[in-house]
Amino acid sequence: METITLEKLEKAFEIKDPGLAKMFVSLVATDPKPKKPVKEGCLTYQSFLRELNMRKRKVDRDHFRQENLKILEAESEYFPERLKVDKLLMQLWQENSSYSRMCLFEIIAKVPLVWGPWRALKQIFKEAESKNDTEIFGALCARFDCEFASFSGRSEVSKATLRYLVRRGWRYLRQTGQSLSSCYLDYVADVLKFYPQSTNWRGTWIANHIFFHNSGKYTRRKFHSYFKQNFLGDRAFADLWRRSPRPLFNLLEEAKSDYVCKLVISALKKDFVTDLREIEAIWIIRLLQAKREILDEFAVWLLTTIPKFEQSAFRELHLHKPVLDLLHSSSLAANQYACKYARTYARDLPIDDLLLLADHDNKDVNKLVIDLLKDRHPRNDIGLEAWGRMLEFEACNAFASKMLREHFGAKELTTEWFKERLLDDSYYSLQFVEKNLLEVHSLKSLGVDFFCDMFLEEKLGYDAVDFCLKMLGKFDKKHIDIEFIKVQLLNPASRFDILQWLIEEKVKPESLGVEYLKALSYHVEWEKSPWVQNLKDSELQWRKELEFDEGLVYSAQEWLSDVRKFSASDIGFEWLFELVQRKEQNYHDFASEYLSKAFVPADFAAKKVEKKAPKKTSKKTQTNLKEQTFLFTGKLKTMTRGEATKKVTGANGKNASGVSAKLDYLVIGDEGSSLYGEGRKGSKQVKAEKLIEGGAETKIISETAFLQMLAGKTSEHSSADSSAGCEVIWQYLFSGKDEDSPLARFAKSYIERHHPHISLKLTDRPVDPGAEIPESFLTFERLQQLVTHERQSLRSLGLDLLYWELARLQPDIYEIVKICEQSDADVTAFFTRALTAEDTKEHRTYRLDPTILKADAVYQLCESPQEQARALGMRLIHLNPHLAIPEELFRLTESTDRRVLSFVVEIMWKLYYEKGTTVTYAPSTDKEVSIKQRTLRDKSQNLPAAEDMLNDFLRRMLFRISPAKFAKDAPADDNVSYTSFRKVKLRIIEVMRDIALKNKEFARLIVPLFEEFAASHGQSEKSACLVALARIGHVFDEFQVLVKG
Structure with missing residues (x-):
């Protein structure tokens, strides 16, 4: 849309463009954004409004507005053009031509009340009041009063300003009624005729004073008890309303609101009973020309009430045509009056007029049309074309169908005539075609081409499409051109039926061709298909708008994947391979599956x-x-x-x-x-x-x-x-x-x-x-x-x-x-x-025999930086005791993993601790490990490491601070238990003790360490050291440290 500027408005005013008012309202309604980015700290109109609204005192607001508007106007880049339209509006007012006044009335009614035009509207309001230009003044009064009645609080014009203006408007009318009574009603009419249909009458000020001033039910701000007001008794200057009906009839002609018309009509009926009996026909004609329901009913009331308006004289009074026009009125009473008149004085209504009335909502009008048609000869007076048009309307369809079958045959009801009925896009015409086409013409004489050619018509509606497809369904599908099937499968109106034919294989999907189905199933193939491009070049609108349809993709893929219809070589590997590389799920899955x-x-x-x-x-x-x-x-x-x-x-x-x-x-x-x-x-x-x-x-x-x-x-x-x-x-x-x-x-x-x-x-x-x-x-x-x-x-x-x-x-x-x-x-x-799996059938596909295990490989697992690998190594040693080699185990004592350390001590304890049982003793009922598997190596007579290394290991373990507990989310092995650190210490003491009992030199090395650790605060650790010293002293006299102590 072209941007409207002030320069364009001025040009339009210069050449007297009729669209000036519309352009003016459009410019004021929107503030375009600045073309360039707003500089930081720069004053814009939006920031100006924010700053202004933040000031609470009127004095501060006025001062800020006066000072900053000058600055803002200087920055033309950020100054909205609508703030400059007041000059153009004043030019329209000052010119005072018929063109300028026409523009002013439209602008006043529609322009948003914002700064810019507001400045000029206030000025025009004051000047119109001083010049007694009651039309412009009345238009502004009505606009201000409507804005006041529906004030939302978000307007740039305050409610206080609007209140002042509407009070001033009513004051002018009140003073006119007091000092210039002969003009009061004309001035009131000039105000009331501008109130729109959407007026919030309850909140108005000027209108409510005009209608209910004498009720006294109002304050300085609003009226009370609006719905209990009595217009005829409470209107201001009631006597002046009774002087002449002329201003009221003028108001009825020009008023935009039915509410105003309703009150004026009540005043005419109450105050001018005698005058209305003498009313001229021209006034009724003028009322009927307004084409308003409320005025049509008032005109009918006048025609039925005033004796001088005899229906037989309507032609002489020039009322014949206006009264017949009441047949098209939205008023039920007006329709009924016109029907009664037409039955007596207008039975010669032209066929074209009857056709216009045939689709009327009023049953009385429909009955009139049928009665008047019955009086005429179906062939000579009405004709085939008129009957065909009559079929389109529900009220006349049955009657028209009867006349056509009774008075016309196959010679007149040609295939071309039926074709026109199908193109009427009327449900009732289609009903006639469905019922009578095959009775007038045989299916064989019509042939496939008659129905296929219908699809080349732009006006063919959805219901007609369904009928044509139903007729085509009666033919052997081999007589239908496959090109027609391919095209209509893409037509939204016929797609469902054609798809059913293909699914039911009334038409073989393979006859569509592999290239066509590729285009349906893959949007890239669709875009580059010459057949599709040629189809879109058609004159038919649906073909021009044709786009790739995801809804057909599944069906096309189903047909392509059916090996009875298309072989893999027909589809081609390259095309499938292209699809399988697509990220779209439907393309990839189809190609992958195929x-x-x-x-x-x-x-x-x-x-x-x-x-x-x-x-x-x-x-x-x-x-x-x-x-x-x-x-x-x-x-x-x-x-x-x-x-x-x-x-x-x-x-x-x-x-x-x-x-x-x-x-x-x-x-x-x-x-x-x-x-x-x-x-x-x-x-x-x-x-x-x-x-x-x-x-x-x-x-x-x-x-x-x-x-x-x-x-x-x-x-x-x-x-x-x-x-x-x-x-x-x-x-x-x-x-x-x-x-x-x-x-x-x-x-x-x-x-x-x-x-x-x-x-x-x-x-x-x-x-x-x-x-x-x-x-x-x-x-x-x-x-x-x-x-x-x-x-x-x-x-x-x-x-x-x-x-x-x-x-x-x-x-x-x-x-x-x-x-x-x-x-x-x-x-x-x-x-x-x-x-670790057992040798059973369920594990046979992946189980590895334990004979492949090698000690150095297993111990490599135990030394792995990966925690899961270390757990596997320990599990294998646990299940395969022959892998528990003391020398290799002791190498693991350097591990920083407490699980490994605990595991090593546990195994060494089993190797060296003297339990007083045989090595084959096994009371455990563990199902996973058999007795044979649980047999440990014979207890070693050799030390697992050098004496000094054992001593260092013992010192490091005994005096080490216990580590924290395992994390809750730490991986666990259900088949390997981890000993607490306290028990680890106890078992280390026991292992070293038993080694010392067999090796005097080692005992010499270890006794001082036991003596030192016997001072531990841990009761169990202290007791274990004392037991060890006692037993070593019992075997070797020279180490009886407890006795000496």
Whole structure:
């Protein structure tokens, strides 16, 4: 929209532009934002208003306004142009021409009362009062009074100012009534005629004084008891209202408010009963020309009340046409009066006038139209065209339908005539067509083209579209041009029905063509399609506005994914590969699903090298199943069970009655998807899987694979091709920069869907023969690459694969140690499970035999910086006692992990502590560790380390401050218990004591330390030291320190 400026307003005034008032109001209504950024501290109009409103005293506000408006006006860049329009408004007032007054009246009625125009409006108000220009003065009084009545408090003009002006307006009228009584009513009329229909009459000041001044129910600010006022008894200067009806009739003509008209009419009926009997017809004509409901009813009242207005004389009085115009009035009483008049004096109404009245809301008018039509000859006086138009209207439809069937035949009711009725976009015309078209013309004579051509018409409405499609549904769809189907599938008006034809396969979806369906399913293909661009160049509006429709994407993808309709080579790998790399979920999921089902791993190698569709070794068109047996289970997606068995028989195959070892193929229905289903295993599948495990050669295939077999579209590839394709897919796993990489997500999904065990777990359907990921491809090095990757999705895939492949791979323990030291907790937890699981059937796919464990590898785990790896190392030593080597254990005493330290002491205590029992004694009922497993190594006769090192270790442990408790969120191992630090000290004392009992030199080294620690405040620690000293003194006399003490 072009910006309106003051310069443009001045130009419009100069050339006397009729749109000046509208432009003026538009300029004042909005304050455009400054074109340049406001400088900091610079005064703008908005900041000026804020500062002004913050001042409470009037003196301060006046002073601030006068001083700062000059500054603001100097900064023209921040000074709104509407603040300068007062000069133009004064020019309009001073010119005083018919053009300028017309503009003034419109501006006064519509312009916002804000600074700028307000300055001029106040000045004009005062000058109009002094010059007795009651029209301009009256317009301003009405505007100020309406603004006062609905004041919101957010205006730039205060309510006090408005109160002053309305009080001044009423004062002028009151003084006129007192000193110039002959003009009072004319002046009042000049004010009241400008009040709009939306006036809040309860809050007005001038109007309420005019109507209810004598009631005395008002204060200095407002009127009271508004709804109890009596206009005829309380109006100001009631005697002056009774002088002449002329000002009141003038007011009725010009008033904008029905409320004013209502009061004026009540005054005329009360005060001028005699004068109204002598009223001239011209006044009634003028009232009827106003086209107002309240005035129409008043005019009817005058015509029925005044004796001299005989209906037979209306033509002479020039009332005939105005009275007939009352047939179009919104007043029910006026309609009824006009109907009675027309039945007697206007039965010759023209056909065009009757057609205008045919759709009237008043039943009396409708009945009049039908009665007048009955008097005329249907063919000669009315004609086919008029009857056709009459069909459009509810009131006349039944009558017009009857006349058309009785007086017109197929010769007149041509196909072109029916076509016009369909294009009327009328529900009632369409009803006639639906009921009578096939009675007048046979379906065969109309043909497909008649209904198809209707869709080339711009005016064809939705209801007519439904009718045409219903008629087309009666024809054999092979006679309908496929181009029509393609176009109307995109038409919002016909899409639903065409879609139903395609879903029900009354029209074969494959006949639409693969390129068309690609355009429907992918917005990029849509944008570059020449067919679509050509369609949008049409003259039809819906085609010009045609946009890609997400609502058709699902259907198009369904048809494309149906292998009976389109083969993988028809769709093309490149297009699918482009879609699978899109981030949009619907594109990616469709392509991912299709590629997972329709392409085996070897196909990806062909794509990478040739960049075209894979070369497939196709079988003959008439596939020979060579009497192989087939059995179907689950819900079939693309056919019924009976159709499937017939296909087998027709291809020289046999249908089995049940699952047995002699069954060749068990076909599982796709159930809900043209690719893979979403169901659960059935009993037939479970039985077949058991037979396969027992050595049967039965193959379980999907419904899609069965259809491909019948179509001769199976592929044969070498193992080298499969490995090469898997390598390509494997590289896709690492594409992109984050977890959401579409290509990486596809590769993960593809590998899961083509891994025999994972696919069965996810979908309850085995992978089709020849489509599996080869076992030789899934090496431990590849899986190690996954579980050590930074992406969570790849680690998760790696763990899923390891679950099924680890036992087969039997990796070296050092590789496992390396992974545990690099990976997160989930990976380490998996290897913990693999290394500690029992030798049972449920763990056979991933369990690793303990014989692969090597002591240095296990102790490397215990020394790992990763907490989970250290826990695994301790768990392995705990479960495998032969790994508890004292020399290696003592090396772990340097660990900063209190769990490791506690664990080492616990194991050493078991190795060296003399319990007085045999090494094979085991009262524990622990189910996890058998008696044989719990047997520790024979108690070592050698020290775990040099004497001085043991002494340092003992000193460090005894005098170490107890660490804090474990954090609540610290990882826990349910199978390894951690001893409290107090018990750790006690067990260290006991271990060192028992070693000293066998080694005199070590006893010499350790006794002084026990003596020193015997002063501990810990009662149990002190007691343990005293016991140790006593026992050592008992064995070696020279160390009887307690006796000496």
